[in-house]
Amino acid sequence: MIAVRRAVPEDLDAVRQIGLTTWPVAYAGLASPEFIVDGLAQWWSPEVVERGIRTGITLVAEEDDVLIGMAGVGREEDFWVLWKLYVLPDHQGKGVGKALLDAAVAALPDGTPGLLLDVLVQNTKAIDFYASYGFGVPPVTPARDLGDELQWMYLPR
Ligand SMILES: CC(C)(COP(=O)(O)OP(=O)(O)OC[C@H]1O[C@@H](n2cnc3c(N)ncnc32)[C@H](O)[C@@H]1OP(=O)(O)O)[C@@H](O)C(=O)NCCC(=O)NCCS
Numbered sequence: 001m002i003a004v005r006r007a008v009p010e011d012l013d014a015v016r017q018i019g020l021t022t023w024p025v026a027y028a029g030l031a032s033p034e035f036i037v038d039g040l041a042q043w044w045s046p047e048v049v050e051r052g053i054r055t056g057i058t059l060v061a062e063e064d065d066v067l068i069g070m071a072g073v074g075r076e077e078d079f080w081v082l083w084k085l086y087v088l089p090d091h092q093g094k095g096v097g098k099a100l101l102d103a104a105v106a107a108l109p110d111g112t113p114g115l116l117l118d119v120l121v122q123n124t125k126a127i128d129f130y131a132s133y134g135f136g137v138p139p140v141t142p143a144r145d146l147g148d149e150l151q152w153m154y155l156p157r
Helices: 009-027 033-043 046-055 096-107 124-133
Strands: 002-006 057-063 066-076 079-087 114-120 150-156
Touching (some): 002 096, 009 033, 009 057, 009 066, 046 057, 046 066, 057 096, 114 124, 124 150
Antiparallel strands (some): 002 057, 057 066, 066 079, 114 150
16 A cells, blocks of 8 residues: 655655666656766755755655655745655556645645646656646746756646
8 A cells, every 4th residue: 555644854765765766767868867967966965855854845655664756845935846756667657646746735834825846848758747737837936047958837726
């Protein structure tokens, strides 16, 4: 059975392992090897993942005591942003991503108007997944310039 819960500090290594395993598979062919190496160093370091667990909202999907997916949500300006959503390759397409997203939306504070995310424009599988969930074009975004490689999406709540 799959259960989704808030991550605790003891989950640090298992959460990192989801990123280190899933990121290279997901982005092979979509992004440069440098993007993958830099992204793992920048977003999946022990410090960054630990901070996400401590100060943001990190959720994990667990099957038989093994972590198989994670979602990370945090603040950017006045917005709530889904920073990360990763399901181990062998466990994709079985409802785990949807369960994590449901939990991430439910974890937002009352009164939050919606949830933003940024996604690689080349990552059409993820974009289609988010669109089928209800994400569309945001009415307003943080000032951060995403460049040509990334795009914002928004789920009104
Ligand atoms: C994208 C990702 C998080 C989705 O999680 P998942 O567990 O594979 O997806 P789910 O099984 O929960 O799919 C839920 C629903 O979305 C639909 N869906 C999934 N992938 C889809 C796609 N490529 N196109 C359209 N719909 C899709 C499913 O059909 C399902 O719909 P249903 O409930 O009506 O059957 C996961 O595949 C993943 O980790 N991918 C690699 C990493 C990545 O790209 N992460 C996003 C970074 S921004």
